[in-house]
Amino acid sequence: MQKDALLHELRVIGIRTVFLNIAVYLISGLVQGFTLSFALGLLLGTALLFVYLLLLSRSVARSVEKPGGRPQVQMVSGYLLRLVLIGAVFLLAMQVSWINAFAAMIPLVYPRLIYVGHACLHKNGEQL
Numbered sequence: 087m088q089k090d091a092l093l094h095e096l097r098v099i100g101i102r103t104v105f106l107n108i109a110v111y112l113i114s115g116l117v118q119g120f121t122l123s124f125a126l127g128l129l130l131g132t133a134l135l136f137v138y139l140l141l142l143s144r145s146v147a148r149s150v151e152k153p154g155g156r157p158q159v160q161m162v163s164g165y166l167l168r169l170v171l172i173g174a175v176f177l178l179a180m181q182v183s184w185i186n187a188f189a190a191m192i193p194l195v196y197p198r199l200i201y202v203g204h205a206c207l208h209k210n211g212e213q214l
Contacts, residue, residue: 088143088147092140092143095139096136096139096140098200099135099139099196099197099200100136102196102200103132103135103193103196106193106196106199106200107128107129107132107193110128110189110192111124111125111128114189121186122184123183123184123185123186123189124186124189125189126184126185126186126189127179127185127186127187127188127189127190127192128189128190128192128193130175130179130185130189130190131175131189131190131191131192131193131194132193134171134172134175134190134193134194135193135194135196135197137171138168138171138172138194139197141164141167141168141171142164142168144164145160145161145163145164145165145167145168146161146164148160148164149161149164172191172194175190176190176191179191
């Protein structure tokens with residue numbers, strides 16, 4: 087059941103991420119010109135987003151499934167792992183000249199936009 091819910095969320099976020107990436111790329115193209123580094127940054131950020139979501143799902147599942155364990159420690163360690171991953175990708179993007187580091191971080195905001203947008207459009211509480 088949890089795997090089905092995770093796959094559903096990843097599919098929903100994935101579809102919306104494609105459209106958001108296109109919109110962000112078009113807007114950035116109008117402002118700074120269409121560059122390969124910005125597109126590669128968006129692709130790297132999208133990959134980071136999905137790895138982040140998978141790690142988040144795994145962290146939550148592990149902290150809930152283990153009875154008698156210390157879920158706070160597991161959640162904090164999962165959070166730190168995800169934070170280190172974001173930092174490593176950002177550092178990589180800063181070091182590599184053909185990846186726009188700013189563009190690599192933009193997709194991490196997408197889930198917030200997707201969920202807030204869905205809540206504003208569907209006030210009756212229907213599922214994504």
